[in-house]
Amino acid sequence: MTDTTPQETYGALQDKEPQKPPQSQWREVWLQFRKHKGAVFGGGFLLFITLAVIFGPYIWTIDAQKLDIRAKDMRPIYVALWDGDAKTSWGHPFGTDQLGRDILANMLEGGRVSMAVGWLAMILTMFIGTFVGVVAGYFKRLDGVLMRFTDLVLSLPILPITLVAVTLFRQPLVASFGPEGGMFILIVGIIGVTSWMQTARIVRGEVLALKEREFVLAARSIGTNSAAMITRHLLPNVVSPIMVSATLGLAAAIITESALSFLGVGFPSDFPTWGKLLADAVSRMEAFPERVMLPGIAISLTVLSVNYLGDGLRDALDPRIRGR
Amino acid sequence: MLTYTIRRLVLAVPTLLFISLAIFLLLELAPGDPMANQPLTIPEEVRQKMREALGLGQPWYIRYVKWLIQFFWIEPQVMVDHWFGTAFAEGKQRVLSWQTRSPVMDIVYQRIPQTLWVVGVAYVVAILIALPIGIYSAYRQYSAFDNAGTFISMIGFSIPPFFTGPLLIVIFAVQLEWLPSVYNTVHEVVDWPSFKIQLAQMALPVMVLALQITAQLNRFMRASTLDNLNQDYVRTARAKGLKERTVVLSHVVRNSMIPVVTVIALNVPNIFGGAIITEVIFKVNGIGQLLITWLFANDIPGVLTLTFIFAILIVIFNIIADVLYGLLDPRIRYD
Numbered sequence: 018m019t020d021t022t023p024q025e026t027y028g029a030l031q032d033k034e035p036q037k038p039p040q041s042q043w044r045e046v047w048l049q050f051r052k053h054k055g056a057v058f059g060g061g062f063l064l065f066i067t068l069a070v071i072f073g074p075y076i077w078t079i080d081a082q083k084l085d086i087r088a089k090d091m092r093p094i095y096v097a098l099w100d101g102d103a104k105t106s107w108g109h110p111f112g113t114d115q116l117g118r119d120i121l122a123n124m125l126e127g128g129r130v131s132m133a134v135g136w137l138a139m140i141l142t143m144f145i146g147t148f149v150g151v152v153a154g155y156f157k158r159l160d161g162v163l164m165r166f167t168d169l170v171l172s173l174p175i176l177p178i179t180l181v182a183v184t185l186f187r188q189p190l191v192a193s194f195g196p197e198g199g200m201f202i203l204i205v206g207i208i209g210v211t212s213w214m215q216t217a218r219i220v221r222g223e224v225l226a227l228k229e230r231e232f233v234l235a236a237r238s239i240g241t242n243s244a245a246m247i248t249r250h251l252l253p254n255v256v257s258p259i260m261v262s263a264t265l266g267l268a269a270a271i272i273t274e275s276a277l278s279f280l281g282v283g284f285p286s287d288f289p290t291w292g293k294l295l296a297d298a299v300s301r302m303e304a305f306p307e308r309v310m311l312p313g314i315a316i317s318l319t320v321l322s323v324n325y326l327g328d329g330l331r332d333a334l335d336p337r338i339r340g341r
Numbered sequence: 342m343l344t345y346t347i348r349r350l351v352l353a354v355p356t357l358l359f360i361s362l363a364i365f366l367l368l369e370l371a372p373g374d375p376m377a378n379q380p381l382t383i384p385e386e387v388r389q390k391m392r393e394a395l396g397l398g399q400p401w402y403i404r405y406v407k408w409l410i411q412f413f414w415i416e417p418q419v420m421v422d423h424w425f426g427t428a429f430a431e432g433k434q435r436v437l438s439w440q441t442r443s444p445v446m447d448i449v450y451q452r453i454p455q456t457l458w459v460v461g462v463a464y465v466v467a468i469l470i471a472l473p474i475g476i477y478s479a480y481r482q483y484s485a486f487d488n489a490g491t492f493i494s495m496i497g498f499s500i501p502p503f504f505t506g507p508l509l510i511v512i513f514a515v516q517l518e519w520l521p522s523v524y525n526t527v528h529e530v531v532d533w534p535s536f537k538i539q540l541a542q543m544a545l546p547v548m549v550l551a552l553q554i555t556a557q558l559n560r561f562m563r564a565s566t567l568d569n570l571n572q573d574y575v576r577t578a579r580a581k582g583l584k585e586r587t588v589v590l591s592h593v594v595r596n597s598m599i600p601v602v603t604v605i606a607l608n609v610p611n612i613f614g615g616a617i618i619t620e621v622i623f624k625v626n627g628i629g630q631l632l633i634t635w636l637f638a639n640d641i642p643g644v645l646t647l648t649f650i651f652a653i654l655i656v657i658f659n660i661i662a663d664v665l666y667g668l669l670d671p672r673i674r675y676d
Contacts, residue, residue, distance in 0.1 A: 055495075169359055172659065174651035176614040177632055178364070181644055184636050185371030272501045276618055279503040280633060292503070299507050299622075303515050313504035321499035328495075 049333040056329020059322035066319055070128035081126040081289060085117035093120070093307050111311060115301070120294075124311060127289035131271055131316070134204055134290075138270035141209030143216060143263050147255070150220025151247055155228065164221070171214045179273065182207050183282045196285045204277060204284075208270050216262045223255045257334035264327030268320045275316050291316045342667055349660045360652045361412075362405065368641050369401050395439060396642075411436045412646065416446050440640040449628060449647065455526065456627030459543060460616050463550035468605065471555040475562025475601075476594055479570060490559065497556025502615060505549045506622035513545060520544050524625040546623045554612065561604050565597040572596075599669045606662035610655040 040048075050056060074081075091104050091113040111120040153163035183203060190199035227233060227250075236250050275292030277283040284290055286297070291312040298308030379388070396404065411434065418429040435444040478487040514522035521542045530536050569575065570593055578588045617629030624630070628647060635643035667673045 169356060172356060172652060172655045173360060173363065174610065174614060174648055174655060176617060177648045177651050178367070180617075180632070180636055181364075181371075181648060182367060185368065268499070275501060276503060280618065280621060282636075295503065295507070302507055302511055306511050309504075309507050309511070313500075313508065317496075317500045317504060320501070321495060324495055324499055 046333045050329050053329035053332055055325040056333075059325030059329065062318065062322040063326060066128065066315075066322075067132055070125055070132050073125035074122070074129070077121055077125060079119045079122045081118060081122040082287065083118065085113065085119075087117065090115055090117075090305070092305070093311075096307075112305075112307060114298075114308065120308065120311065123289045123294060124291075124315060127291045127294050127312065128315060130201075130284065130288070130290040131274060131292070132319075134201065134208070134274045135267050135271040138205045138208035138212075138274070139263055139266040141205060142213045142266045142270070143259055145209060146213035146216025146262070147220050147252075147259055149213065149217040151224055151251060151255070153217065154221040154224025155243070155247060155251065160221075163217075167214050167217055170211075173211070175211050176276075179207050179211055179277070180280065180282060183277055187282075197288050200284045200288075204274055208273050212266060212269060212273075216259065216266070219258045219262055220255050223258055224251055227251055227254055257330075261327055261331045261334065264323050264330060268323040268327070271316065271320055271323075342664070345667065346660070346664050349663065353656050353660060356656055357649075357653065358409075360656075361409065361649050364645055364648050364652070365401075365405050365408070368645055396437075408436065408642070408645065412649070419444075419446070436642050436646055438635070438640055438643045440635060440638045440643065445643050445646045448631065448643075449650065452626060452628045452631050455524070455625055456613070456616060456620070456629065459524075459546050459619070459625055459627065460550065460612050462543060463547040464554060464605075464609070464612060466547060467551040467554035467558060470551070471558035472562050472601070474555075475559045476566050476589070476597070478559070479563045479566035479597075480589060482567060487563075490563070494556035494559045497552045500552075502549050502553060502618045503622065505552060506545075506619060509545050509548055510622075522623065524623050526624075526626045546619050546625055549619050549622070550612065550616065553615065554608065557608065558601065558605065562597065562601050565600050566593060569593045569597045599666070602669060603662040603666045606658050606665055609658045610651065613651060613654055 091106055091109045092100075093112040094107060094110045096112075109119050109121070111124065113119055114123070149163055149167065153160045153167075186203055187200070190203050193199065194202055233246070233250060236246060241250070274283065274290065275295070278290050278292030279296040281296065284293060286293070294312040295309055295316070298305065298312070302309045379391070383391075392398065396407075399407075415433045415435055418433070419435065421427060422429055422431075436446065437443065438445045438448060441448065474490055478484075478490045481487055510522040513520045519541075522545065524542050524546065525538075528535065528539060528542065530539050575588060575593060578592050579585075583592075613629070616627065617632060619625070620627045620629040621633055628650070632644065632647050635647065
């Protein structure tokens with residue numbers, strides 16, 4: 018049969034309508050992000066934990082500091098599944114500690130502090146990193162100085178320095194802002210000051226590449242000044258690498274805060290954080306393993322979900338991977 | 342290459358000087374009186390004398406220069422004396438710890454072997470596990486093995502050592518009673534049974550450290566192998582009829598190792614830092630645990646010296662990584 022429709026032969030030459038209407042960049046990013054199952058779970062869990070620690074204490078209204086010595090050393094409710102004699106109660110679903118403080122309330126309260134430190138330290142890190150990166154990339158005269166400085170800070174031993182700074186500067190800050198506020202400012206500040214370097218390097222690289230593009234030349238030719246150039250043309254284009262390193266920063270900040278609390282140089286002892294709860298429980302973990310497990314799992318799951326979120330964001334924001 | 346190495350080594354000197362100054366000033370700015378734990382009944386003039394005996398009588402820049410001289414000039418002499426039986430450092434003032442009143446470096450020399458044992462074994466174990474897994478995951482990308490590997494290294498990334506440590510203690514020391522949870526620091530290896538005891542007590546800290554390192558290295562090895570598997574030279578090697586085994590093991594792996602080797606070198610100082618937490622959990626008396634002890638005792642000379650040793654490690658391993666990169670990869674030219 019020779020009289021097949023000629024259209025098929027020339028099909029490749031014909032103009033076709035676009036298969037789908039054009040979409041905004043962020044919609045494309047969202048569509049790609051949704052394909053990464055781990056990232057969606059991670060993002061969802063992070064949102065859940067954040068909302069739980071913000072609103073949880075209003076729903077679970079037992080005071081985390083309330084001592085109830087008669088109800089001390091309660092086991093979590095799930096222990097009753099295999100050990101009918103265990104001391105459990107629905108009034109304390111996660112059990113109580115050796116002073117009768119409710120562990121669920123402590124976990125929520127501790128999560129509040131841990132997450133607040135994580136988010137604030139991450140924002141501070143991103144702010145410093147982006148500032149240094151953009152300035153170094155945009156102003157050629159400052160580039161050498163700022164990048165040498167970044168290299169120097171990178172060769173500081175971060176964990177020892179953090180430990181030293183937290184231990185030695187505890188007194189004056191605690192004296193002026195109170196025991197909790199002072200420690201909070203100190204820990205957020207130190208994490209921010211010691212972890213901005215990677216972000217600065219990434220942002221500088223991006224800015225250096227962007228500066229050579231035509232739209233920057235066009236913007237300069239109509240007389241855009243440096244401030245407008247940075248805020249209107251450069252910053253929106255470096256948002257994606259900043260978002261990816263922000264997730265890494267959040268995970269690192271949560272771990273650092275918990276590590277400091279674990280080593281005993283973090284918040285005061287009656288002020289729960291996840292790391293603190295874990296550290297306090299280690300000495301009696303043979304009898305009450307759940308007191309180590311619960312905060313440990315909370316930290317690990319949060320960090321795991323943040324890492325997966327970062328993984329998914331990296332794929333979704335990379336135009337070379339997107340749409341494949 | 343040689344000129345590059347020499348240039349880097351020369352440049353390391355100002356870097357180290359800056360870092361030492363930064364650490365010194367940080368400790369100097371910190372409030373806190375070394376005499377604060379002495380009884381209040383001590384009169385002021387005696388207190389002043391005690392302060393001078395600690396070496397606190399002079400302004401900070403003189404103390405800084407003196408510390409530099411002690412650390413970079415007198416301590417090497419002590420080391421030479423120790424090795425060759427000479428007497429260069431006879432009667433010279435060494436860096437003294439405030440807590441023990443003995444030279445800081447003597448204590449550090451006592452503590453370093455334990456840290457090196459634990460950290461070194463953990464690193465070797467991690468490399469031996471991570472590299473084959475990384476290569477195989479890349480070779481069978483998106484297979485069940487690869488997905489499991491990705492998931493496990495994500496977990497290894499995310500679980501902090503201060504959680505894995507107690508977890509492993511509960512499992513292996515408390516429930517199963519296979520391994521000791523506390524590192525016996527006076528244990529000496531003299532024969533086979535005592536060597537086995539040493540292995541058993543090192544097992545838990547090594548596991549904690551190795552899990553983290555494995556997770557990182559495995560990712561790097563996988564990414565690097567994936568990059569190389571799609572290269573033209575791999576197709577050529579297959580086209581000329583080489584066995585798959587030869588293609589992967591001698592062509593792909595050798596090329597993929599180049600960035601991984603530098604990552605291994607770059608990570609060494611991080612591992613020493615990370616060992617601080619592990620040493621505290623398992624009560625290994627290494628330099629990490631020493632740092633914590635001195636920090637709580639407000640022993641400024643000790644903390645200064647030890648933190649600076651960590652900084653030296655970072656700078657040296659950075660140089661090693663860069664030089665190795667140049668040596669291994671002929672495409673990299675520094676000169």
